[in-house]
Amino acid sequence: MRRHNSALVLGALSTAPGSSRAAVAAATGLTKATVSSLVDRLIGAGLIAEGEVEFRLGPGRRGTALHLSPAGPHGLGVEIGVDHITTWLVDFTGHVRRKWVRPGDNRNSAPARVLAKVATAVRAAATEDVPIGGVGVAVPGLVEAATGTLRVAPNLGWREVDVRDELVRRAALDVPVLVGNEANLAALAELRHGVGGRDFVHISGEIGIGAGIVVHGALFEGVSGFGGELGHLPVDPRGPVCGCGSRGCLERLAGQDRIVRAAGVTTVAELLTALAGNEKAALAAVRTAARWLGVALSAAINLLDLPTVVLGGTYAHLEPWLGPPLAAELSRRVLGAQWSPVRVVASELGADAAVLGAAGSAIRAILADPDPYVASVLG
Amino acid sequence: MRRHNSALVLGALSTAPGSSRAAVAAATGLTKATVSSLVDRLIGAGLIAEGEVEFRLGPGRRGTALHLSPAGPHGLGVEIGVDHITTWLVDFTGHVRRKWVRPGDNRNSAPARVLAKVATAVRAAATEDVPIGGVGVAVPGLVEAATGTLRVAPNLGWREVDVRDELVRRAALDVPVLVGNEANLAALAELRHGVGGRDFVHISGEIGIGAGIVVHGALFEGVSGFGGELGHLPVDPRGPVCGCGSRGCLERLAGQDRIVRAAGVTTVAELLTALAGNEKAALAAVRTAARWLGVALSAAINLLDLPTVVLGGTYAHLEPWLGPPLAAELSRRVLGAQWSPVRVVASELGADAAVLGAAGSAIRAILADPDPYVASVLG
DNA sequence: TCCGATAAGTTTGATGCCTGAACTTATCCC
DNA sequence: GGGATAAGTTCAGGCATCAAACTTATCGGA
Numbered sequence: 001m002r003r004h005n006s007a008l009v010l011g012a013l014s015t016a017p018g019s020s021r022a023a024v025a026a027a028t029g030l031t032k033a034t035v036s037s038l039v040d041r042l043i044g045a046g047l048i049a050e051g052e053v054e055f056r057l058g059p060g061r062r063g064t065a066l067h068l069s070p071a072g073p074h075g076l077g078v079e080i081g082v083d084h085i086t087t088w089l090v091d092f093t094g095h096v097r098r099k100w101v102r103p104g105d106n107r108n109s110a111p112a113r114v115l116a117k118v119a120t121a122v123r124a125a126a127t128e129d130v131p132i133g134g135v136g137v138a139v140p141g142l143v144e145a146a147t148g149t150l151r152v153a154p155n156l157g158w159r160e161v162d163v164r165d166e167l168v169r170r171a172a173l174d175v176p177v178l179v180g181n182e183a184n185l186a187a188l189a190e191l192r193h194g195v196g197g198r199d200f201v202h203i204s205g206e207i208g209i210g211a212g213i214v215v216h217g218a219l220f221e222g223v224s225g226f227g228g229e230l231g232h233l234p235v236d237p238r239g240p241v242c243g244c245g246s247r248g249c250l251e252r253l254a255g256q257d258r259i260v261r262a263a264g265v266t267t268v269a270e271l272l273t274a275l276a277g278n279e280k281a282a283l284a285a286v287r288t289a290a291r292w293l294g295v296a297l298s299a300a301i302n303l304l305d306l307p308t309v310v311l312g313g314t315y316a317h318l319e320p321w322l323g324p325p326l327a328a329e330l331s332r333r334v335l336g337a338q339w340s341p342v343r344v345v346a347s348e349l350g351a352d353a354a355v356l357g358a359a360g361s362a363i364r365a366i367l368a369d370p371d372p373y374v375a376s377v378l379g
Numbered sequence: 380m381r382r383h384n385s386a387l388v389l390g391a392l393s394t395a396p397g398s399s400r401a402a403v404a405a406a407t408g409l410t411k412a413t414v415s416s417l418v419d420r421l422i423g424a425g426l427i428a429e430g431e432v433e434f435r436l437g438p439g440r441r442g443t444a445l446h447l448s449p450a451g452p453h454g455l456g457v458e459i460g461v462d463h464i465t466t467w468l469v470d471f472t473g474h475v476r477r478k479w480v481r482p483g484d485n486r487n488s489a490p491a492r493v494l495a496k497v498a499t500a501v502r503a504a505a506t507e508d509v510p511i512g513g514v515g516v517a518v519p520g521l522v523e524a525a526t527g528t529l530r531v532a533p534n535l536g537w538r539e540v541d542v543r544d545e546l547v548r549r550a551a552l553d554v555p556v557l558v559g560n561e562a563n564l565a566a567l568a569e570l571r572h573g574v575g576g577r578d579f580v581h582i583s584g585e586i587g588i589g590a591g592i593v594v595h596g597a598l599f600e601g602v603s604g605f606g607g608e609l610g611h612l613p614v615d616p617r618g619p620v621c622g623c624g625s626r627g628c629l630e631r632l633a634g635q636d637r638i639v640r641a642a643g644v645t646t647v648a649e650l651l652t653a654l655a656g657n658e659k660a661a662l663a664a665v666r667t668a669a670r671w672l673g674v675a676l677s678a679a680i681n682l683l684d685l686p687t688v689v690l691g692g693t694y695a696h697l698e699p700w701l702g703p704p705l706a707a708e709l710s711r712r713v714l715g716a717q718w719s720p721v722r723v724v725a726s727e728l729g730a731d732a733a734v735l736g737a738a739g740s741a742i743r744a745i746l747a748d749p750d751p752y753v754a755s756v757l758g
Numbered sequence: 759t760c761c762g763a764t765a766a767g768t769t770t771g772a773t774g775c776c777t778g779a780a781c782t783t784a785t786c787c788c
Numbered sequence: 789g790g791g792a793t794a795a796g797t798t799c800a801g802g803c804a805t806c807a808a809a810c811t812t813a814t815c816g817g818a
Binding site: 021022033036037054058062063 | 765769
């Protein structure tokens with residue numbers, strides 16, 4: 001009961017920072033008295049801090065602004081990439097406090113070896129003089145959310161790795177560890193820091209194409225956590241064979257590799273230069289990819305009824321060329337488009353969305369249920 | 380608090396009817412004392428009834444079985460079809476108490492006219508000597524769940540009809556009225572009475588192809604309630620033009636009409652005869668439809684990570700021929716299939732799943748939050 | 759400058775629900 | 789018949805919420 005209401009209060013302050021106790025009471029439907037006592041407890045645990053006195057015209061006492069405390073529990077985000085391990089320390093309000101990057105070829109290393117490095121990175125971050133509320137780990141593969149097990153990560157060449165348990169053991173952690181798919185966590189970052197609102201599909205195209213689906217402000221992970229595999233939607237049933245065994249997967253037709261090659265260049269940077277120079281092959285390559293993306297996304301939107309598509313990763317940079325034809329394709333293929341047209345926007349988060357989301361997932365867990373953390377602080 | 384726990388108790392009895400108070404306490408994590416007092420209240424409101432004394436070996440007092448009361452609030456389900464209005468009265472335990480059917484061509488009638496007939500049917504049902512807990516209305520079109528507004532129903536030729544308000548006004552109802560898409564409500568019926576478990580896509584193919592998505596035992600309706608439009612997934616981007624303005628929609632390639640025509644017959648009955656007689660054209664037509672269905676469903680499953688496909692409506696009858704090639708297509712195209720193969724099963728509910736689900740949605744609302752009903756009974 | 763009006767935040771007593779423990783009831787088995 | 793076991797009830801205690809009264813802070817007009 002108090003547990004639930006504490007989360008309500010934190011939620012109100014998260015969406016409307018700087019609210020007074022009275023404003024929080026109004027927003028949550030609780031009484032001022034209840035909010036007062038909950039806020040006292042949350043301040044005691046270091047989750048909330050008081051700020052300036054409110055500025056407002058007219059009569060009446062001014063409220064004291066409340067906000068999530070920058071000294072509250074920090075989230076530690078880890079991204080295990082193909083050629084790097086990136087670690088970000090993010091404070092309770094969402095600001096990035098510190099960043100580490102360890103380059104290295106993880107593709108050709110045994111999982112145990114890489115996880116040992118991750119554990120070292122986590123232990124190093126834990127020596128910072130701030131409380132750690134949880135660790136989030138982003139992995140480029142299928143993750144079983146409930147257990148934190150990585151089923152398969154094609155680009156790492158990993159299979160059946162119990163990332164959570166391994167990490168808890170090696171880093172001797174006493175805080176929650178959450179493991180998630182890269183694309184899903186990037187979508188979480190978009191939800192917290194981005195422009196997608198509370199309902200969207202976030203597409204992140206690096207080597208593969210992943211999607212994170214956010215509905216009513218919550219990540220939709222599917223039944224066992226394998227949801228959002230947009231890259232393997234069959235968009236051209238008679239199309240080229242894919243590594244997954246199927247045919248005509250989106251990844252083959254609109255993936256970064258395909259676009260770059262069709263444009264007659266070798267890197268994304270070159271592609272962008274070519275596009276800026278209005279080179280025909282590049283423009284056509286992007287337009288074709290947009291069409292295929294449109295087919296896959298219209299499937300997703302007809303099923304899930306989402307108002308917004310956020311282009312992340314490499315696609316964010318291609319948005320000026322990719323966005324309009326994609327939007328056109330969607331307006332043609334989405335059944336409900338005439339009532340609520342689908343918005344296509346570019347993410348502003350860049351390539352680091354996944355680490356940011358990983359750190360954010362740890363913070364989000366505390367926001368959603370602060371009691372365990374509060375209890376651990378207050379004893 | 381009590382509100383939430385009352386729902387917990389009802390939920391436990393709904394999944395395990397005949398449990399004793401002690402068993403409910405164990406299942407919910409509440410204490411025996413709490414369960415006792417909650418059960419007293421729910422019996423007083425007529426939601427729960429005591430049954431026989433438990434039969435069990437060994438020492439100790441026997442518990443008294445509890446179950447949802449058949450005299451509890453009934454759900455009234457209405458289906459507004461193209462050529463009929465069907466009304467079912469279903470008791471709190473899920474048993475059908477009475478059925479009414481009013482044939483009539485609703486396709487060529489003004490919504491007001493049809494809704495007047497629906498209101499008459501509802502008032503007639505309300506004269507039965509049982510308490511009505513709510514009304515559910517199934518409509519073949521896009522429904523905005525929050526407001527109960529029908530945005531468009533192509534087969535009825537309706538647009539922008541405020542079904543809920545109209546019906547409340549005309550039938551002078553003082554109980555909740557829920558309006559939902561036919562396919563979504565059919566999926567709810569499958570959840571309550573069917574073989575799909577707690578996570579599945581339910582496909583109902585009549586004139587169009589609709590899908591209801593159930594995840595973690597709850598209907599997934601999307602952001603505004605327009606989800607599950609499987610029929611308009613683009614499965615063959617270069618395929619035939621569809622009435623919706625897109626190209627290669629599933630409905631065109633695997634809809635009932637298409638299968639029947641491709642088989643060289645004119646009705647579903649003839650199709651089934653032809654299949655039973657091993658006629659080549661019929662077998663081929665169904666096999667082709669299965670392939671296209673597989674493409675659309677693999678999109679759905681890659682996105683949503685669902686373990687089961689339930690074939691409803693006409694497809695249920697075709698399952699012996701449709702199921703195996705569909706399952707094969709899915710195992711090829713679904714990325715997670717190697718870890719958790721997708722199960723394809725035929726629904727056993729027949730054509731009436733939507734009405735049943737509509738009635739069930741009213742009952743479900745009370746199970747999920749019995750307090751308003753309890754308060755209305757106990758005053 | 760003082761005082762009434764307004765609004766934020768706190769204190770206090772009452773209420774309602776859950777809990778744990780003791781108690782009653784019912785049944786088996788020796 | 790009595791001990792053991794288990795269901796269900798009673799009762800005192802605790803905790804969170806709430807409404808209402810109260811305190812604090814600020815404005816604006818007399």
